[in-house]
Amino acid sequence: QVQLVESGGGLVQPGGSLRLSCAASGFTFSSYYMSWYRQAPGKERELVARISPLGGNTNYADSVKGRFTISRDNAKTTVYLQMNSLKPEDTAVYYCKREPNYWGQGTQVTVSS
Numbered sequence: 001q002v003q004l005v006e007s008g009g010g011l012v013q014p015g016g017s018l019r020l021s022c023a024a025s026g027f028t029f030s031s032y033y034m035s036w037y038r039q040a041p042g043k044e045r046e047l048v049a050r051i052s053p054l055g056g057n058t059n060y061a062d063s064v065k066g067r068f069t070i071s072r073d074n075a076k077t078t079v080y081l082q083m084n085s086l087k088p089e090d091t092a093v094y095y096c097k098r099e100p101n102y103w104g105q106g107t108q109v110t111v112s113s
Contacts, residue, residue: 033050069084
């Protein structure tokens with residue numbers, strides 16, 4: 001069965017960096033778009049970044065452009081989200097998604113001094 005396991009979340013100061021990982025299994029990883037979403041308290045879940053199956057195309061939410069980078073390693077069946085210059089408004093639970101319909105359990109990212 002499809003499994004998506006996120007890791008790498010935590011508490012970081014404003015301006016800091018984190019790298020999230022999502023280890024995937026149970027499907028042909030290199031055939032699917034993969035995405036990162038996030039959900040802050042009291043807000044709807046929103047798309048952060050998406051990457052095409054072979055990694056050649058990416059797209060980002062305007063709020064993270066220039067600060068976050070999505071990448072993937074198809075040999076390791078893992079998708080990453082490098083987050084730099086973090087802001088308090090980036091605080092949320094971050095979810096990995098295999099498009100169109102499988103979600104990971106989420107990992108908490110808290111940006112606070």
